[in-house]
Amino acid sequence: MDIDRVGIFGTSAGGYGAAHAMLVFPEFYKVGVTISGDHDARLDKAWWNEAYQGYPVQDDYAAQSNVTMAGRL
Numbered sequence: 001m002d003i004d005r006v007g008i009f010g011t012s013a014g015g016y017g018a019a020h021a022m023l024v025f026p027e028f029y030k031v032g033v034t035i036s037g038d039h040d041a042r043l044d045k046a047w048w049n050e051a052y053q054g055y056p057v058q059d060d061y062a063a064q065s066n067v068t069m070a071g072r073l
Contacts, residue, residue, distance in 0.1 A: 004030075005030055006028060006029055006030060007029065007030060007031040007032060007033070008021050008022065008029050008031075008032045008033075009032070009033045009034075010033075010034055010035070010037065011034075011035040011036055011037075012035075012036050012037065012038070013037075013038070014037075015034035015035050015036055015037025015038075015039075016034070016037040016038050016039055016066065017037075018032045018033065018034045018037070019032060019034045019037055019039060019066045020064075020066055020069075022073070023066060023069040023070075023072045023073070024069075026072060037066070039065065039066035039067055040061070040065045040066065040067040040068075041061050041064060041065065042058070042061045042062075042065065
């Protein structure tokens with residue numbers, strides 16, 4: 001494996017994860033493909049996230065959102 005040319009791919013939750021990996025570790029991932037990713041939990045199934053994180057979790061949503069980190073692309 002050429003460690004200087006690593007890519008990542010994912011669909012659905014994996015799509016979120018692929019984009020998040022690119023945003024958090026841009027020095028490692030050189031390319032990424034995301035299909036149907038939910039990139040901002042504030043817009044999807046809030047009841048599910050809050051069941052595990054408590055309520056309200058706006059700060060957690062913002063910290064984990066690919067949307068708030070989009071400027072890193």
